[in-house]
Amino acid sequence: GAGVSQTPSNKVTEKGKYVELRCDPISGHTALYWYRQSLGQGPEFLIYFQGTGAADDSGLPNDRFFAVRPEGSVSTLKIQRTERGDSAVYLCATGTRNTGELFFGEGSRLTVL
Amino acid sequence: AQSVAQPEDQVNVAEGNPLTVKCTYSVSGNPYLFWYVQYPNRGLQFLLKYITGDNLVKGSYGFEAEFNKSQTSFHLKKPSALVSDSALYFCAVRDWELTGGGNKLTFGTGTQLKVEL
Numbered sequence: 001g002a003g004v005s006q007t008p009s010n011k012v013t014e015k016g017k018y019v020e021l022r023c024d025p026i027s028g029h030t031a032l033y034w035y036r037q038s039l040g041q042g043p044e045f046l047i048y049f050q051g052t053g054a055a056d057d058s059g060l061p062n063d064r065f066f067a068v069r070p071e072g073s074v075s076t077l078k079i080q081r082t083e084r085g086d087s088a089v090y091l092c093a094t095g096t097r098n099t100g101e102l103f104f105g106e107g108s109r110l111t112v113l
Numbered sequence: 114a115q116s117v118a119q120p121e122d123q124v125n126v127a128e129g130n131p132l133t134v135k136c137t138y139s140v141s142g143n144p145y146l147f148w149y150v151q152y153p154n155r156g157l158q159f160l161l162k163y164i165t166g167d168n169l170v171k172g173s174y175g176f177e178a179e180f181n182k183s184q185t186s187f188h189l190k191k192p193s194a195l196v197s198d199s200a201l202y203f204c205a206v207r208d209w210e211l212t213g214g215g216n217k218l219t220f221g222t223g224t225q226l227k228v229e230l
Contacts, residue, residue: 033217040222041222042220043203045217045218045219100162100216101162102218104149104156104157105156106156
């Protein structure tokens with residue numbers, strides 16, 4: 001597709017459940033980022049992939065959060081044992097390594113009841 | 114560490130008047146600086162960036178930003194505001210001496226711009 005695609009756009013789940021959020025990047029973009037945006041806040045960095053490998057996962061809040069990008073294209077953010085504090089919009093962004101410009105998807109809004 | 118401050122939660126301006134959205138930053142090295150805009154129910158869109166070179170950077174939709182190293186600021190400006198400019202604006206920074214993190218950006222908390230007739 002022409003842009004970054006994220007699914008689902010909205011996800012409502014119950015506390016303790018497992019959630020997967022998917023990101024389809026712009027074709028050819030090797031760098032992929034996950035950010036989290038809470039209400040009234042700017043996006044906060046979670047993890048960065050260069051190709052298939054996680055080059056920097058320093059923003060993942062705890063071990064309930066995990067992300068993969070097995071073929072260097074689509075990425076999945078996985079959240080185990082969800083908590084109400086995980087409620088936020090999860091943003092995926094891709095780019096080429098050196099330009100600095102990131103292309104963002106519209107986000108997946110996660111609500112944990 | 115890198116950080117960004119956007120001191121104004123909201124900026125109101127009349128259509129046709131100039132607008133300024135403020136941003137200050139902190140990095141240990143030299144900065145890459147960015148402005149992004151977020152329209153309701155839309156993804157963040159890139160407006161402009163400063164890497165090196167001229168301190169005045171021009172971007173999309175008639176926006177520009179001025180890099181001021183001594184004041185560690187990167188304010189967003191537009192000579193004549195439009196109602197359609199109403200949106201949420203984010204300033205972001207990356208320390209270019211930060212290695213291994215790709216283009217890992219630190220964002221400010223955002224400034225809501227409201228342009229009225």
